[in-house]
Amino acid sequence: MPAINCSILPPKKHPKEATAAGGGGGLPAPRSGNIASSPPSSFSFQELSNATDNFSSQCLLRREESGSVYKGTLRGGELVAIKKLDGNVRQSNMRLLVEVLILNCLTHPNIVKMIGYCSDSDRRLLVYEYLPAxxxxxxxxxxxxxxxxxxxxxxxxxxxxxxxxxxxxxxxxxxxxxxxxxxxxxxxxxxxxxxxxxxxxxxxxxxxxxxxxxxxxxxxxxxxxxxxxxxxxxxxxxxxxxxxxxxxxxxxxxxxxxxxxxxxxxxxxxxxxxxxxxxxxxxxxxxxxxxxxxxxxxxxxxxxxxxxxxxxxxxxxxxxxxxxxxxxxxxxxxxxxxxxxxxxxxxxxxxxx
The missing domain is CATH 1.10.510.10 (Transferase(Phosphotransferase) domain 1)
Structure with missing residues (x-):
């Protein structure tokens, strides 16, 4: 895979705007019958920090090889799981881009739903549906x-x-x-x-x-x-x-x-x-x-x-x-x-x- 440039990701949008826009930027355009009902939203780091009480230890769900996962509550009250990607910028760029590209193109009852992502300065985060078990x-x-x-x-x-x-x-x-x-x-x-x-x-x-x-x-x-x-x-x-x-x-x-x-x-x-x-x-x-x-x-x-x-x-x-x-x-x-x-x-x- 060539070097990753996260500038191809769309600019930050309000979730409603992101849904209406259908993805934009370098993300794949929706394909009939093969795309989730709405593309992932772009969040600011501050929005996700607010959702997790500044990534407090009380919100920490688990630590994984690729980063720490926190339970968060979005402004509208939706519970989500937020992963802060570890590693150098190039590694986290690649992980974020591959996850967004793939999950934006997939919808299946046995595949986790991506809510959104954050590509803010050198911070890379992924936002998923929250699964309690x-x-x-x-x-x-x-x-x-x-x-x-x-x-x-x-x-x-x-x-x-x-x-x-x-x-x-x-x-x-x-x-x-x-x-x-x-x-x-x-x-x-x-x-x-x-x-x-x-x-x-x-x-x-x-x-x-x-x-x-x-x-x-x-x-x-x-x-x-x-x-x-x-x-x-x-x-x-x-x-x-x-x-x-x-x-x-x-x-x-x-x-x-x-x-x-x-x-x-x-x-x-x-x-x-x-x-x-x-x-x-x-x-x-x-x-x-x-x-x-x-x-x-x-x-x-x-x-x-x-x-x-x-x-x-x-x-x-x-x-x-x-x-x-x-x-x-x-x-x-x-x-x-x-x-x-x-x-x-x-x-x-x-x-x-």
């Missing part, structure tokens, strides 16, 4: 006091929703988007543990040609081919998705140095069971205390094992994964004995067998 890894690995453990049905709903969002990015979004750094912290949860994809700052817009090769991704989630120039594809997202699905099934982290040697890398540990095909119930998160359909566990593990294949050509299409997981959602609270038809439904979705 927070990031998936916090909910999965370290739930707050009073939060219930994610049960099997919720985990399958989260997996299916994330798969549908990736399917939209790969097959329906114009231009096509490769998420490139998909992981548990790429998923925000709304009420009822409804998942929405988040953090598009490292995503690849496939219509941008001649982008210099960059090894982008997080250890434990990266597909093997991502280290090779020119090998990134939508199938790379499938590998990362398979790791996240394994996290949902096992309750383990992708990389956990507190585990004994041989168990620190989730994919490596899980493959021992998947390749053997025995004692698969030992993979399941012990905190669920066996409260999951055995057949559903085996089917979900089959999906995960296909996604994490080293050969990208051996991984399924995300549309097939979304179909298979959507079926598992409907079976989450069903008894194990379904006459054997469930396996065939999942296998046919994945073109396996």
């Amino acid at each position: 927070g990031l998936l890894p916090d909910r999965l690995h370290d739930p707050s006091p009073g939060q219930n453990l994610l049960d099997w049905a919720a985990r399958m709903k989260i997996a299916a929703g994330a798969a549908k969002a990736l399917e939209y990015l790969h097959n329906k979004a114009k231009p096509q988007v490769i998420f490139r750094d998909f992981k548990t912290s790429s998923v925000l949860l709304d009420n009822g543990d409804w998942p929405k994809l988040y953090n598009f700052g490292l995503s690849k817009i496939c219509s941008i040609k001649n982008e210099p090769h960059r090894v982008v991704g997080t250890q434990g989630y990266c597909a093997p081919e991502q280290a090779e120039p020119g090998q990134l594809s939508i199938k790379s997202d499938l590998y990362s998705f398979g790791v996240v699905l394994l996290e949902l099934i096992t309750g383990r982290k992708a990389i956990d140095t507190s585990k004994p040697e041989g168990e620190q890398k989730l994919v490596q540990w899980a493959r021992k069971y998947l390749d053997d095909g025995k004692n698969l119930e030992q993979i399941a998160d012990p905190r669920m205390e066996g409260k999951f359909p055995r057949r559903g566990l085996y089917q979900a593990l089959m999906v995960a094992s296909l996604c994490i294949r080293d050969d990208p050509n051996g991984r399924p299409l995300i549309s097939n994964v979304a179909t298979a997981l959507s079926y598992l959602v409907t079976q989450s609270n069903f008894p194990d004995d379904d006459g054997g038809g469930g396996d065939k439904n999942v296998e046919s979705s994945l073109n396996v067998g």
Whole structure:
């Protein structure tokens, strides 16, 4: 990607003016059927400072790799999440520009909505809809006091929703988007543990040609081919998705140095069971205390094992994964004995067998 110049972003406008203007500047013009109902608004730094009580610690929601996220209240009373981007100006410019370009072009129930942004002097901030349940890894690995453990049905709903969002990015979004750094912290949860994809700052817009090769991704989630120039594809997202699905099934982290040697890398540990095909119930998160359909566990593990294949050509299409997981959602609270038809439904979705 060429050097980023944030002067192509439109000048600050009142939210109503921004809606009426349809974006302007260097942001993409609305496309029928593929654009959110209103483009993101441009805010001043002072407006966002006022919304967060001068970015007080009481408003801090979490600290992320790319910046700190605060809960804010806009002048009209709307609750939002405001991220102050860290890093040097060029890095924060790139993240802001990619997020605004992508999220301005996308609308899907499983993708977070961007409210606006701030490009004020050397400050770069992003404003999103506020989702009260927070990031998936916090909910999965370290739930707050009073939060219930994610049960099997919720985990399958989260997996299916994330798969549908990736399917939209790969097959329906114009231009096509490769998420490139998909992981548990790429998923925000709304009420009822409804998942929405988040953090598009490292995503690849496939219509941008001649982008210099960059090894982008997080250890434990990266597909093997991502280290090779020119090998990134939508199938790379499938590998990362398979790791996240394994996290949902096992309750383990992708990389956990507190585990004994041989168990620190989730994919490596899980493959021992998947390749053997025995004692698969030992993979399941012990905190669920066996409260999951055995057949559903085996089917979900089959999906995960296909996604994490080293050969990208051996991984399924995300549309097939979304179909298979959507079926598992409907079976989450069903008894194990379904006459054997469930396996065939999942296998046919994945073109396996």
